Amino acid sequence: xxxxxxxxxxxxxxxxxHKLDPRTKIMASLLYIVFLFMANNIWGYFAxxxxxxxxxxxxKIPVGYVLKGIKxxxxxxxxTLIFNLLWTPGEALYTLGPVTxxxxxxxxxxxxxxxxxxxxxxxxxxxxxxxxxxxTDGMEALIKKVPFLGRVSHEISMMMSIALRFIPTLTEExxxxxxxxxxxxxxxxxxxxxxxxxxxVPLLVPLFVSAFQRANDLAMAMEAxxxxxxxxRTRLKILKYEKRDRIAYAVVIxxxxxxxxxxxxxxxxx
Amino acid sequence: xxxxxxxxxxxxxxxTVFERIALDxxxxxxxxxxxxxxxxxxxxxxxxxxxxxxxxxxxxSGTVIVNHIDINDKKVPMKDIVRRVGIVFQYPESxxxxxxxxxxxxxxxxxxxxxxxxxxxxxxxxxxxxxxxFEEIKDKSPFELSGGQKRRVAIAGVIAMKPPIMIxxxxxxxxxxxxxxxxxxxxxxxNQELGICILLVTHSMDDxxxxxxxxxxxxxxxxxxxxxxxxxxxxxxxxxxxRLDVPQSKSVLERLKEKGFDIDTSxxxxxxxxxxxxxxxxx
Numbered sequence: 001x002x003x004x005x006x007x008x009x010x011x012x013x014x015x016x017x018h019k020l021d022p023r024t025k026i027m028a029s030l031l032y033i034v035f036l037f038m039a040n041n042i043w044g045y046f047a048x049x050x051x052x053x054x055x056x057x058x059x060k061i062p063v064g065y066v067l068k069g070i071k072x073x074x075x076x077x078x079x080t081l082i083f084n085l086l087w088t089p090g091e092a093l094y095t096l097g098p099v100t101x102x103x104x105x106x107x108x109x110x111x112x113x114x115x116x117x118x119x120x121x122x123x124x125x126x127x128x129x130x131x132x133x134x135x136t137d138g139m140e141a142l143i144k145k146v147p148f149l150g151r152v153s154h155e156i157s158m159m160m161s162i163a164l165r166f167i168p169t170l171t172e173e174x175x176x177x178x179x180x181x182x183x184x185x186x187x188x189x190x191x192x193x194x195x196x197x198x199x200x201v202p203l204l205v206p207l208f209v210s211a212f213q214r215a216n217d218l219a220m221a222m223e224a225x226x227x228x229x230x231x232x233r234t235r236l237k238i239l240k241y242e243k244r245d246r247i248a249y250a251v252v253i254x255x256x257x258x259x260x261x262x263x264x265x266x267x268x269x270x
Numbered sequence: 271x272x273x274x275x276x277x278x279x280x281x282x283x284x285x286t287v288f289e290r291i292a293l294d295x296x297x298x299x300x301x302x303x304x305x306x307x308x309x310x311x312x313x314x315x316x317x318x319x320x321x322x323x324x325x326x327x328x329x330x331s332g333t334v335i336v337n338h339i340d341i342n343d344k345k346v347p348m349k350d351i352v353r354r355v356g357i358v359f360q361y362p363e364s365x366x367x368x369x370x371x372x373x374x375x376x377x378x379x380x381x382x383x384x385x386x387x388x389x390x391x392x393x394x395x396x397x398x399x400x401x402x403x404f405e406e407i408k409d410k411s412p413f414e415l416s417g418g419q420k421r422r423v424a425i426a427g428v429i430a431m432k433p434p435i436m437i438x439x440x441x442x443x444x445x446x447x448x449x450x451x452x453x454x455x456x457x458x459x460x461n462q463e464l465g466i467c468i469l470l471v472t473h474s475m476d477d478x479x480x481x482x483x484x485x486x487x488x489x490x491x492x493x494x495x496x497x498x499x500x501x502x503x504x505x506x507x508x509x510x511x512x513r514l515d516v517p518q519s520k521s522v523l524e525r526l527k528e529k530g531f532d533i534d535t536s537x538x539x540x541x542x543x544x545x546x547x548x549x550x551x552x553x
Contacts, residue, residue: 173364176359176364177364177365179321179326179357179359180357180359180362180364180365181365181377182326182348182352183324183326183352183355183356183357183359183428184352184365184377184378184381184427184428184431185348185349185352185353185377185378185381185382185431186377186381187348187381201367202365202367202377205367206364206365206366206367209364209413210364
């Protein structure tokens with residue numbers, strides 16, 4: 001159950017996408033997110049979907065794996081779908097008692113659901129194809145370019161890499177504590193909502209205790225090795241743009257222009 | 271209360287790239303008052319096995335029968351299983367969460383639906399079994415105790431449910447030699463005085479040699495040997511092949527024999543080995 005979390009998971013294959021500079025992938029993801037919000041009709045989402053499908057095929061990652069990320073937010077997607085469907089005013093398509101489904105509602109709910117799914121699967125493509133160390137290195141290099149923030153770019157990326165590094169550790173820990181409390185008769189599947197919320201106390205208290213303990217140990221270990229931030233620190237691997245990165249940038253910009261262009265399509269599907 | 275395991279197989283992440291066989295067709299019986307030692311190299315399937323005995327894991331195939339009840343029958347409520355089988359995980363102190371020791375130990379009995387009077391009795395009794403003074407410890411926060419005390423409180427939390435079968439996964443890891451021996455003696459007392467069936471998972475050959483009636487040896491998910499210590503430790507070559515040692519006292523005897531002394535190497539506990547050495551060397 002907890003093992004289904006895909007956020008920050010890396011799936012190794014030998015594709016070109018994996019070999020790209022992490023900065024390229026981060027920038028591409030950012031552009032993708034921005035342009036996904038710029039799309040204002042279904043054609044834009046179709047264009048984004050086409051772009052994403054091409055990326056998935058090139059990356060050689062099983063489609064099921066990419067879609068696993070959506071599984072975690074299926075509830076949120078369903079909620080937005082229902083809310084948009086029922087509470088968007090406009091031209092009535094179908095009426096049943098107090099419930100009216102409008103043409104605008106149908107189109108808005110489909111667009112929202114598509115946008116969410118594309119957002120999640122698109123960004124998980126970045127983490128699936130990039131090991132966390134590269135990802136945070138790329139972030140650091142990019143943040144350095146941002147005015148003001150640039151001075152703390154190392155600290156920010158260090159915090160991020162530690163956070164990502166501890167996701168699997170803490171899930172494992174949670175799994176262990178859950179099993180221990182289950183063997184003491186704890187009930188996590190109760191139908192009663194109050195009981196269920198209460199049932200999480202025996203999980204969360206030990207989890208926090210151990211997280212603080214680990215943080216303390218880590219801080220000690222870093223200090224013992226004279227960690228003092230990024231100043232004067234050299235790197236083993238220096239990020240360098242290759243020819244394939246330039247091609248990737250060109251492809252991404254072209255695709256984004258394509259998504260943007262769909263704003264001018266006036267033909268309505270619904 | 272007996273355990274019957276038949277053709278138990280467990281495969282992790284079946285059907286994905288991460289697929290791994292953790293248990294491979296394991297069958298065995300455990301009697302009501304047995305003290306069983308479970309040994310095996312890291313990743314041999316020991317921990318996976320014990321989690322099947324109270325349905326924390328569901329077998330890929332095979333059956334687990336505890337006291338003539340198939341525990342994977344969906345009609346059997348989880349409460350009926352945890353009432354029978356208590357598991358103490360590795361580093362059990364990490365499961366403490368309540369404000370006071372009393373509240374923490376009573377978590378199990380309360381979950382089983384016992385009233386205050388019965389719970390109070392069980393908490394008292396289990397803290398006593400673990401050698402902790404009830405009056406002085408009951409109102410303390412579990413987080414202000416020492417490491418050894420924390421562990422005892424955590425184990426008391428499992429004993430308080432009065433399971434006739436107790437599984438302990440490396441209960442002595444991280445303890446100093448004195449704490450280690452005290453812990454093992456307490457476990458032996460639970461077995462001999464209270465008649466609790468014990469399954470002790472451990473890396474230490476010396477511990478199982480000294481305390482267990484029977485030993486299960488696991489290697490790569492298979493139960494490769496199951497018998498009394500004398501039988502299991504008879505073949506040190508076999509154990510070496512699956513990357514396990516014999517107890518230290520036995521390896522001393524074997525070394526002496528290699529050096530040409532006429533010595534019987536069948537002893538495996540420290541006492542018996544000492545006796546044998548005295549016999550050969552005279553006084």
